[in-house]
Amino acid sequence: MVSSYTLDDLIIKSCDAYLAEYEKNGHTFLHGRNGPHGNSESGVRNAAHWLISFSYAWKISQKEEYRALCDAALRYLMSDEVRPHNYTHMHRTDGGDRCNGVIGPAWAIEALVYAYNTFGAEDILRFAVRLFKMLPFDDKVGLWRRIEIDGTDTGFDLTLNHQLWFAAAGAGLCAHDAEIAKQIGVFLDMLDRKISLMRGGYYKMNVSGVSLIAKRYFYDALRTTGAAVRTRLTKGGAFMRMTIYGYHLFHTYALATLREAFPHHTAWNSDKIKKSVRLLFSEECLNHAMASKFGKHYNPPGFEIAFSVQMLGDLVAEHGAVEKRVNQCVQIQVESTYNHATGFMDRVDYDTVTYASRIYEAVYLRGATTIFPSSTL
Numbered sequence: 001m002v003s004s005y006t007l008d009d010l011i012i013k014s015c016d017a018y019l020a021e022y023e024k025n026g027h028t029f030l031h032g033r034n035g036p037h038g039n040s041e042s043g044v045r046n047a048a049h050w051l052i053s054f055s056y057a058w059k060i061s062q063k064e065e066y067r068a069l070c071d072a073a074l075r076y077l078m079s080d081e082v083r084p085h086n087y088t089h090m091h092r093t094d095g096g097d098r099c100n101g102v103i104g105p106a107w108a109i110e111a112l113v114y115a116y117n118t119f120g121a122e123d124i125l126r127f128a129v130r131l132f133k134m135l136p137f138d139d140k141v142g143l144w145r146r147i148e149i150d151g152t153d154t155g156f157d158l159t160l161n162h163q164l165w166f167a168a169a170g171a172g173l174c175a176h177d178a179e180i181a182k183q184i185g186v187f188l189d190m191l192d193r194k195i196s197l198m199r200g201g202y203y204k205m206n207v208s209g210v211s212l213i214a215k216r217y218f219y220d221a222l223r224t225t226g227a228a229v230r231t232r233l234t235k236g237g238a239f240m241r242m243t244i245y246g247y248h249l250f251h252t253y254a255l256a257t258l259r260e261a262f263p264h265h266t267a268w269n270s271d272k273i274k275k276s277v278r279l280l281f282s283e284e285c286l287n288h289a290m291a292s293k294f295g296k297h298y299n300p301p302g303f304e305i306a307f308s309v310q311m312l313g314d315l316v317a318e319h320g321a322v323e324k325r326v327n328q329c330v331q332i333q334v335e336s337t338y339n340h341a342t343g344f345m346d347r348v349d350y351d352t353v354t355y356a357s358r359i360y361e362a363v364y365l366r367g368a369t370t371i372f373p374s375s376t377l
Contacts, residue, residue, distance in 0.1 A: 006370050007330065007362045008060060010338060010345075014359045015057040017343030018050055019069060029076060032354030035298035040093045041354075044082050044104070047073045048111035049357035055118040056363045074115060077108055078127050087134060087151045098149045101157040105131055105147075106169040113172035114363075129177050132170050137183045140215045142190030143207065144183075156217075158207045158224040160194065161247055163187070164254035171261035188258065188267040201275040202244045203251040205231075246294025248285065249304035252276060253361070256311035268315060277312045280305050281325055290336070297348040302333020303361040310366055326365070334371050 021030065029043030029050070051073040058066035076082065082089050089108050091100035099105065112128035115121075136145045136153065144166055146154045157163060167187045174181035193211040196204040212221035231240055259268060267273070279285040286305065289295035306326040313322035337347045337355070344356035 004370055007334075007365065010334065010371075011053055011359060011362060012057055012061065013343045014345065014356065015050075015054055015066060015069075018053075018356070019065060022069065027072065029073070030353045032357070033351040034092070035354055036293045036350045038350075039096070042082055042090050042093060044077065044089045044091050045100075045107050046354060046357040047076050048107045049354075049360045051077070051111040052114045052360040052363055053357075055115050056360075059118055070115060070119070073111075074124065077112065078123075083149070085150045088131070088147050088149050090149045097146060097154060099146060101146055101159060101162045102135055102144050102166040103157075103159075103162040105135060106162070106166040109166075109169040109173070113169065117172070125173075125176060129173055129180065132173055132180055133177075135166070137186075139183075139186050141212060141217060142187045142194065155223075156207075156220050158220065159205060160203060160207050161205070161251050161254065163194070163207065164251060164258070168254040168257035168261075171258055174261065184258075184262075185265075188262060188265050191267045192270045192272060195270070195272045197272055197275060198244060201279045202248045203276060205243060205247060242292045243294050245285075245288035246292035246299055248276070248279065249289055249295070249301050249308060250299045252280060252308035252312065253304040256308045257364075259311045268312075273312070274315050277308070278316045280309050280313070281317060281321065286329065286332070290332075293350065296336065297350050298355070300333055300337065300345070300355075300358050300361055302329040302331070302336075303358075303365065305329040306333075307361065307364055330362075330365070331371055 022028070029047040031043050032041050032046050033039060034041055034045075051070055054066045054069045054073065057063070058070060077089070080086070084090065088099040088105050090098050091104040092098050109128050109132055112124050112131070116124040116128065134147050136147070137143070138145065138156070141156075143156050143158075143163055146157045148154055157166075167184050170180050170184055174184060190211070193214070194207050196206075196208040196210075198204060206224040209221040209225040212218075212224065231243075255273065286301060289299075289301035289305075295301050306329045309317070309322050309325050309329075313325070317325075334345075337345045339346050344352070345359045346352040346356045348355045
Protein backbone atom coordinates (compact mmCIF):
# COMPACT_ATOMS: atom_id res chain seq x y z
CA MET A 1 0.00 0.00 0.00
CA VAL A 2 1.41 3.38 -1.01
CA SER A 3 0.78 6.43 1.15
CA SER A 4 -0.82 9.51 -0.39
CA TYR A 5 1.29 11.57 -2.77
CA THR A 6 1.06 14.50 -5.13
CA LEU A 7 1.58 14.89 -8.85
CA ASP A 8 4.84 16.68 -8.09
CA ASP A 9 6.01 13.53 -6.27
CA LEU A 10 5.23 11.42 -9.33
CA ILE A 11 6.92 13.82 -11.74
CA ILE A 12 10.08 13.83 -9.61
CA LYS A 13 10.03 10.04 -9.30
CA SER A 14 9.61 9.67 -13.06
CA CYS A 15 12.47 12.08 -13.71
CA ASP A 16 14.72 10.09 -11.38
CA ALA A 17 13.77 6.86 -13.14
CA TYR A 18 14.38 8.38 -16.57
CA LEU A 19 17.73 9.83 -15.50
CA ALA A 20 18.86 6.34 -14.50
CA GLU A 21 17.76 4.94 -17.89
CA TYR A 22 19.42 7.82 -19.73
CA GLU A 23 22.72 7.18 -17.99
CA LYS A 24 22.43 3.40 -18.42
CA ASN A 25 21.91 3.90 -22.17
CA GLY A 26 25.04 5.97 -22.62
CA HIS A 27 23.35 9.37 -22.27
CA THR A 28 21.02 8.63 -25.18
CA PHE A 29 17.42 9.88 -25.39
CA LEU A 30 15.20 6.84 -25.75
CA HIS A 31 13.34 6.33 -29.02
CA GLY A 32 9.62 5.54 -29.05
CA ARG A 33 7.23 3.97 -31.57
CA ASN A 34 4.56 6.70 -31.80
CA GLY A 35 2.24 4.66 -29.60
CA PRO A 36 -0.12 2.26 -31.41
CA HIS A 37 0.89 3.81 -34.76
CA GLY A 38 4.11 1.80 -34.53
CA ASN A 39 6.41 4.19 -36.43
CA SER A 40 10.16 4.04 -35.90
CA GLU A 41 11.06 7.37 -34.35
CA SER A 42 14.12 9.37 -33.46
CA GLY A 43 14.58 10.50 -29.87
CA VAL A 44 13.29 14.02 -30.63
CA ARG A 45 9.73 13.69 -29.40
CA ASN A 46 10.59 12.02 -26.12
CA ALA A 47 13.52 14.36 -25.51
CA ALA A 48 11.12 17.28 -25.93
CA HIS A 49 8.57 15.84 -23.53
CA TRP A 50 11.20 15.02 -20.91
CA LEU A 51 12.73 18.48 -21.27
CA ILE A 52 9.45 19.91 -19.94
CA SER A 53 9.31 17.48 -17.02
CA PHE A 54 12.95 18.01 -16.09
CA SER A 55 12.64 21.80 -16.39
CA TYR A 56 9.72 21.64 -13.98
CA ALA A 57 11.58 19.25 -11.66
CA TRP A 58 14.56 21.63 -11.59
CA LYS A 59 12.24 24.58 -10.92
CA ILE A 60 10.74 22.98 -7.81
CA SER A 61 13.91 21.29 -6.52
CA GLN A 62 16.91 23.20 -7.94
CA LYS A 63 18.76 19.86 -8.29
CA GLU A 64 21.72 20.19 -10.63
CA GLU A 65 21.27 16.74 -12.16
CA TYR A 66 17.90 17.86 -13.50
CA ARG A 67 19.42 21.00 -14.97
CA ALA A 68 22.18 18.92 -16.59
CA LEU A 69 19.58 16.73 -18.30
CA CYS A 70 17.76 19.84 -19.54
CA ASP A 71 21.00 21.19 -21.00
CA ALA A 72 21.63 17.88 -22.75
CA ALA A 73 18.09 17.81 -24.16
CA LEU A 74 18.44 21.37 -25.44
CA ARG A 75 21.77 20.59 -27.13
CA TYR A 76 20.16 17.55 -28.75
CA LEU A 77 17.05 19.38 -29.97
CA MET A 78 19.13 22.24 -31.37
CA SER A 79 21.75 19.99 -32.99
CA ASP A 80 22.49 19.12 -36.62
CA GLU A 81 22.09 15.46 -35.68
CA VAL A 82 18.31 15.75 -35.55
CA ARG A 83 18.03 18.58 -38.11
CA PRO A 84 20.40 17.24 -40.77
CA HIS A 85 19.38 19.81 -43.41
CA ASN A 86 18.88 22.75 -41.03
CA TYR A 87 15.10 22.68 -41.44
CA THR A 88 12.58 20.73 -39.35
CA HIS A 89 13.48 17.90 -36.98
CA MET A 90 13.62 14.29 -38.11
CA HIS A 91 10.88 12.68 -36.02
CA ARG A 92 10.14 9.52 -37.97
CA THR A 93 12.55 7.19 -39.67
CA ASP A 94 9.78 5.24 -41.42
CA GLY A 95 6.06 5.55 -42.19
CA GLY A 96 4.96 8.86 -43.70
CA ASP A 97 6.79 12.15 -43.68
CA ARG A 98 9.94 12.43 -41.60
CA CYS A 99 8.87 15.70 -39.95
CA ASN A 100 5.55 14.22 -38.71
CA GLY A 101 3.40 16.95 -40.22
CA VAL A 102 3.19 20.16 -38.23
CA ILE A 103 2.84 18.34 -34.92
CA GLY A 104 6.47 17.25 -35.00
CA PRO A 105 7.69 20.87 -34.92
CA ALA A 106 4.92 21.64 -32.40
CA TRP A 107 6.31 19.20 -29.83
CA ALA A 108 9.81 20.63 -30.18
CA ILE A 109 8.57 24.24 -29.96
CA GLU A 110 6.39 23.47 -26.93
CA ALA A 111 9.43 22.15 -25.05
CA LEU A 112 11.71 24.99 -26.17
CA VAL A 113 9.17 27.57 -24.99
CA TYR A 114 8.86 25.89 -21.60
CA ALA A 115 12.64 25.73 -21.24
CA TYR A 116 12.99 29.39 -22.23
CA ASN A 117 10.38 30.40 -19.66
CA THR A 118 12.26 28.38 -17.05
CA PHE A 119 15.87 29.33 -17.80
CA GLY A 120 15.55 32.57 -19.78
CA ALA A 121 18.27 31.82 -22.36
CA GLU A 122 17.69 33.96 -25.45
CA ASP A 123 19.24 31.42 -27.84
CA ILE A 124 16.42 29.00 -26.96
CA LEU A 125 13.81 31.62 -27.79
CA ARG A 126 15.47 32.57 -31.08
CA PHE A 127 15.65 28.93 -32.12
CA ALA A 128 11.98 28.33 -31.30
CA VAL A 129 10.86 31.43 -33.22
CA ARG A 130 12.93 30.46 -36.24
CA LEU A 131 11.56 26.91 -36.20
CA PHE A 132 7.96 28.11 -35.98
CA LYS A 133 8.38 30.56 -38.84
CA MET A 134 9.85 27.90 -41.14
CA LEU A 135 6.32 26.60 -41.69
CA PRO A 136 4.40 28.80 -44.18
CA PHE A 137 1.01 30.07 -43.04
CA ASP A 138 -1.88 30.60 -45.47
CA ASP A 139 -4.10 33.36 -44.11
CA LYS A 140 -6.89 32.57 -46.60
CA VAL A 141 -7.73 29.37 -44.74
CA GLY A 142 -5.78 29.83 -41.51
CA LEU A 143 -3.62 26.72 -41.88
CA TRP A 144 0.09 25.94 -41.78
CA ARG A 145 1.93 23.93 -44.43
CA ARG A 146 4.33 21.04 -43.78
CA ILE A 147 8.02 21.51 -44.33
CA GLU A 148 10.02 18.29 -44.63
CA ILE A 149 13.42 17.84 -43.04
CA ASP A 150 15.08 18.78 -46.36
CA GLY A 151 13.04 21.98 -46.74
CA THR A 152 10.46 20.59 -49.19
CA ASP A 153 6.98 22.12 -48.90
CA THR A 154 4.58 19.15 -48.90
CA GLY A 155 1.34 21.09 -48.57
CA PHE A 156 -1.19 21.62 -45.80
CA ASP A 157 -1.29 19.30 -42.83
CA LEU A 158 -5.00 18.51 -42.86
CA THR A 159 -5.08 16.64 -39.54
CA LEU A 160 -7.04 18.93 -37.24
CA ASN A 161 -5.26 18.06 -34.00
CA HIS A 162 -1.89 18.75 -35.67
CA GLN A 163 -2.96 22.27 -36.60
CA LEU A 164 -4.37 22.86 -33.12
CA TRP A 165 -1.17 21.70 -31.43
CA PHE A 166 1.06 23.78 -33.68
CA ALA A 167 -0.99 26.87 -32.85
CA ALA A 168 -0.93 25.96 -29.15
CA ALA A 169 2.85 25.53 -29.18
CA GLY A 170 3.27 28.88 -30.89
CA ALA A 171 1.00 30.64 -28.40
CA GLY A 172 3.94 30.89 -26.03
CA LEU A 173 5.89 32.87 -28.65
CA CYS A 174 3.26 35.53 -29.33
CA ALA A 175 4.63 37.97 -26.78
CA HIS A 176 8.01 37.81 -28.51
CA ASP A 177 7.09 37.92 -32.19
CA ALA A 178 4.31 40.00 -33.79
CA GLU A 179 4.14 37.85 -36.95
CA ILE A 180 3.51 34.68 -34.97
CA ALA A 181 0.89 36.47 -32.87
CA LYS A 182 -0.86 37.61 -36.05
CA GLN A 183 -0.85 34.09 -37.53
CA ILE A 184 -2.35 32.51 -34.42
CA GLY A 185 -4.93 35.29 -34.24
CA VAL A 186 -6.02 34.50 -37.81
CA PHE A 187 -6.03 30.78 -37.01
CA LEU A 188 -8.41 31.40 -34.09
CA ASP A 189 -10.57 33.76 -36.15
CA MET A 190 -11.14 30.94 -38.65
CA LEU A 191 -11.18 28.06 -36.18
CA ASP A 192 -14.90 27.33 -36.11
CA ARG A 193 -15.13 26.68 -39.85
CA LYS A 194 -12.22 24.22 -39.69
CA ILE A 195 -14.00 22.02 -37.14
CA SER A 196 -16.35 19.15 -37.93
CA LEU A 197 -18.00 17.16 -35.15
CA MET A 198 -19.55 13.74 -35.03
CA ARG A 199 -23.19 13.73 -34.00
CA GLY A 200 -22.28 13.14 -30.35
CA GLY A 201 -19.87 16.08 -30.23
CA TYR A 202 -16.57 14.26 -30.83
CA TYR A 203 -14.01 15.88 -33.13
CA LYS A 204 -13.56 14.43 -36.59
CA MET A 205 -9.88 13.87 -37.31
CA ASN A 206 -9.52 16.02 -40.42
CA VAL A 207 -9.89 19.72 -41.14
CA SER A 208 -13.36 20.42 -42.55
CA GLY A 209 -13.45 20.22 -46.33
CA VAL A 210 -16.16 22.88 -46.39
CA SER A 211 -13.69 25.50 -45.15
CA LEU A 212 -11.33 24.66 -48.01
CA ILE A 213 -14.00 24.61 -50.70
CA ALA A 214 -15.13 28.07 -49.64
CA LYS A 215 -11.66 29.38 -50.53
CA ARG A 216 -11.50 27.28 -53.74
CA TYR A 217 -8.84 24.92 -52.40
CA PHE A 218 -10.55 22.03 -54.16
CA TYR A 219 -7.58 19.65 -54.24
CA ASP A 220 -7.04 19.99 -50.48
CA ALA A 221 -10.77 19.58 -49.84
CA LEU A 222 -10.63 16.35 -51.80
CA ARG A 223 -7.58 15.22 -49.81
CA THR A 224 -9.18 15.81 -46.42
CA THR A 225 -12.49 14.20 -47.40
CA GLY A 226 -10.76 11.33 -49.18
CA ALA A 227 -8.61 10.54 -46.14
CA ALA A 228 -11.69 9.94 -44.00
CA VAL A 229 -13.36 7.82 -46.68
CA ARG A 230 -10.18 5.79 -47.21
CA THR A 231 -9.86 5.08 -43.47
CA ARG A 232 -13.47 3.94 -43.23
CA LEU A 233 -13.12 1.66 -46.28
CA THR A 234 -9.78 0.12 -45.34
CA LYS A 235 -10.04 -0.06 -41.54
CA GLY A 236 -13.76 0.10 -40.87
CA GLY A 237 -16.16 2.26 -38.89
CA ALA A 238 -15.23 0.69 -35.54
CA PHE A 239 -11.57 1.69 -36.01
CA MET A 240 -12.63 5.24 -36.94
CA ARG A 241 -14.76 5.55 -33.81
CA MET A 242 -11.99 4.18 -31.61
CA THR A 243 -9.57 6.72 -33.10
CA ILE A 244 -12.00 9.60 -32.67
CA TYR A 245 -12.74 8.63 -29.06
CA GLY A 246 -9.04 8.38 -28.24
CA TYR A 247 -8.14 11.69 -29.85
CA HIS A 248 -11.06 13.83 -28.66
CA LEU A 249 -9.20 14.84 -25.50
CA PHE A 250 -6.03 15.49 -27.48
CA HIS A 251 -8.01 18.11 -29.44
CA THR A 252 -9.46 19.73 -26.33
CA TYR A 253 -6.06 19.76 -24.61
CA ALA A 254 -4.62 21.89 -27.43
CA LEU A 255 -7.69 24.13 -27.32
CA ALA A 256 -7.19 24.50 -23.57
CA THR A 257 -3.63 25.70 -24.13
CA LEU A 258 -4.90 28.26 -26.65
CA ARG A 259 -7.63 29.40 -24.24
CA GLU A 260 -5.03 29.91 -21.53
CA ALA A 261 -3.07 32.18 -23.90
CA PHE A 262 -6.09 33.91 -25.50
CA PRO A 263 -8.83 33.80 -22.84
CA HIS A 264 -11.03 36.50 -24.40
CA HIS A 265 -10.96 35.49 -28.06
CA THR A 266 -14.35 35.09 -29.72
CA ALA A 267 -13.41 31.54 -30.79
CA TRP A 268 -14.62 30.34 -27.39
CA ASN A 269 -18.17 31.38 -28.26
CA SER A 270 -18.30 28.51 -30.77
CA ASP A 271 -21.20 26.13 -30.20
CA LYS A 272 -19.04 23.34 -31.61
CA ILE A 273 -16.34 23.90 -29.01
CA LYS A 274 -18.88 24.15 -26.20
CA LYS A 275 -20.50 20.90 -27.33
CA SER A 276 -17.11 19.18 -27.35
CA VAL A 277 -16.33 20.48 -23.86
CA ARG A 278 -19.65 19.25 -22.42
CA LEU A 279 -18.58 15.74 -23.38
CA LEU A 280 -15.61 16.01 -21.01
CA PHE A 281 -17.98 15.89 -18.04
CA SER A 282 -19.65 12.67 -19.23
CA GLU A 283 -18.67 9.19 -18.12
CA GLU A 284 -19.27 8.04 -21.70
CA CYS A 285 -16.41 10.20 -22.96
CA LEU A 286 -13.99 9.03 -20.27
CA ASN A 287 -14.97 5.38 -20.69
CA HIS A 288 -14.54 5.55 -24.47
CA ALA A 289 -11.09 7.11 -24.06
CA MET A 290 -10.01 4.54 -21.47
CA ALA A 291 -11.10 1.71 -23.78
CA SER A 292 -9.42 3.09 -26.91
CA LYS A 293 -5.86 2.16 -27.82
CA PHE A 294 -5.50 5.78 -28.94
CA GLY A 295 -6.81 6.93 -25.55
CA LYS A 296 -5.50 5.30 -22.39
CA HIS A 297 -2.74 3.49 -24.29
CA TYR A 298 -1.47 6.59 -26.12
CA ASN A 299 -3.05 9.90 -25.06
CA PRO A 300 -3.35 10.09 -21.24
CA PRO A 301 -7.10 10.73 -20.81
CA GLY A 302 -7.09 11.68 -17.14
CA PHE A 303 -4.54 14.46 -17.52
CA GLU A 304 -6.05 15.67 -20.78
CA ILE A 305 -9.58 15.90 -19.43
CA ALA A 306 -8.29 17.56 -16.24
CA PHE A 307 -6.37 20.31 -18.04
CA SER A 308 -9.11 20.75 -20.63
CA VAL A 309 -11.80 21.33 -18.04
CA GLN A 310 -9.54 23.62 -16.02
CA MET A 311 -9.14 25.90 -19.05
CA LEU A 312 -12.44 25.35 -20.89
CA GLY A 313 -14.88 24.02 -18.31
CA ASP A 314 -16.26 27.43 -17.40
CA LEU A 315 -17.76 27.63 -20.89
CA VAL A 316 -20.34 25.01 -19.90
CA ALA A 317 -20.11 24.22 -16.15
CA GLU A 318 -19.84 25.69 -12.66
CA HIS A 319 -16.53 25.84 -10.78
CA GLY A 320 -17.48 23.06 -8.37
CA ALA A 321 -18.14 20.63 -11.21
CA VAL A 322 -14.79 21.52 -12.80
CA GLU A 323 -12.82 20.92 -9.60
CA LYS A 324 -14.56 17.62 -8.96
CA ARG A 325 -13.90 16.42 -12.51
CA VAL A 326 -10.22 17.40 -12.36
CA ASN A 327 -9.61 15.41 -9.16
CA GLN A 328 -11.57 12.41 -10.44
CA CYS A 329 -9.72 12.21 -13.74
CA VAL A 330 -6.25 12.70 -12.29
CA GLN A 331 -6.97 9.90 -9.83
CA ILE A 332 -8.11 7.57 -12.62
CA GLN A 333 -5.10 8.37 -14.80
CA VAL A 334 -2.62 7.66 -12.05
CA GLU A 335 -4.32 4.54 -10.71
CA SER A 336 -4.67 2.99 -14.16
CA THR A 337 -1.26 3.76 -15.67
CA TYR A 338 1.36 4.79 -13.08
CA ASN A 339 3.76 2.04 -12.04
CA HIS A 340 5.23 2.60 -8.59
CA ALA A 341 7.72 -0.22 -9.13
CA THR A 342 9.37 1.38 -12.19
CA GLY A 343 8.62 5.03 -11.40
CA PHE A 344 7.11 5.43 -14.87
CA MET A 345 3.61 5.90 -16.22
CA ASP A 346 3.99 2.72 -18.27
CA ARG A 347 1.10 0.35 -17.54
CA VAL A 348 -0.14 0.43 -21.14
CA ASP A 349 -0.19 -1.97 -24.08
CA TYR A 350 1.87 0.06 -26.60
CA ASP A 351 5.13 2.00 -26.60
CA THR A 352 5.80 2.39 -22.91
CA VAL A 353 8.78 4.65 -23.69
CA THR A 354 6.63 7.36 -25.23
CA TYR A 355 3.78 6.94 -22.78
CA ALA A 356 6.12 7.36 -19.82
CA SER A 357 7.34 10.66 -21.27
CA ARG A 358 3.80 11.98 -21.37
CA ILE A 359 3.71 12.51 -17.65
CA TYR A 360 4.87 15.98 -18.71
CA GLU A 361 1.21 16.87 -19.37
CA ALA A 362 0.69 16.87 -15.59
CA VAL A 363 3.11 19.80 -15.32
CA TYR A 364 0.47 22.16 -16.73
CA LEU A 365 -2.26 21.25 -14.27
CA ARG A 366 -3.05 24.04 -11.84
CA GLY A 367 -2.56 22.99 -8.24
CA ALA A 368 -0.56 20.02 -6.95
CA THR A 369 -3.43 17.54 -6.86
CA THR A 370 -3.07 14.97 -4.09
CA ILE A 371 -3.85 11.40 -5.10
CA PHE A 372 -5.07 8.98 -2.47
CA PRO A 373 -4.21 5.56 -3.91
CA SER A 374 -6.66 2.68 -3.82
CA SER A 375 -5.86 -0.56 -2.06
CA THR A 376 -5.02 -2.13 -5.42
CA LEU A 377 -1.82 -0.09 -5.84
